Amino acid sequence: MSDSLSATLAALADPTRRAILARLAQGEASVNELSTPFSISQPAISKHLKVLEQAGLISRGRVAQSRPCRLEAAPLRDLVGWLETYRRFWDQSFDRLDAYLKELQKGNPDEPRN
């Protein structure tokens, strides 16, 4: 999974990891703090954190024995950038524009003309 977009998407595909990010959106947290809400073991959380870190979605500091994690924006920004390519497919207003243009093309007499 060499490319970073694939790494980002794969990292985000796991619900546990998304929950971790949701927690980090509220501020830094230690590994222990991140583990407690989950029923899985703490080493499992460490693995998830490693995946998130390698995808660049989190970074970690060092405070005594603790390794505080914080959310990193860059990969999310890149993902949004990629999604922009498909904006005309998912954006509601684009949908309406599309419908409008199709009406024009049909020459529907109910629609305004110029």
Added chain:
Amino acid sequence: MSDSLSATLAALADPTRRAILARLAQGEASVNELSTPFSISQPAISKHLKVLEQAGLISRGRVAQSRPCRLEAAPLRDLVGWLETYRRFWDQSFDRLDAYLKELQKGNPDEPRN
């Protein structure tokens, strides 16, 4: 991978599948048309299409022997919706707003007050 957001992200995590979507963004295509650009076998493409279909990212019709595929927007829209939660992390303008608010909080005398 029961939840649909996980399914969407997992489907998008594969570069071949993203390339297929990129092709479909230009219009419907048959399985054969989708296979030709790739070095992998046609059954492999069929499997990718199945993954995309189960994630709701494509739908398929039937025209003679051909099964034309087309891009479906809904899961992308949902993904963008999920990303909105993190907008303040990835949006540049939010970054600037953040910095501004922090300046205010510090009581920096260079900054305007009200």
Added chain:
DNA sequence: CGGTTATATAATGCATAGGTTAAATACATG
């Protein structure tokens, strides 16, 4: 019907993901 084209499914192999428990490392402190 018999052959051709388009696509899907089956059987299989191998690598990776995600979990576990047990052991190692890193730092703090009495």
Added chain:
DNA sequence: CATGTATTTAACCTATGCATTATATAACCG
């Protein structure tokens, strides 16, 4: 320095992902 706390790494297991080739299904056409 010995011990406790926080976290990582190792060894292992099972399930799933992605590819392959061979075979089956579906629809068209002479």
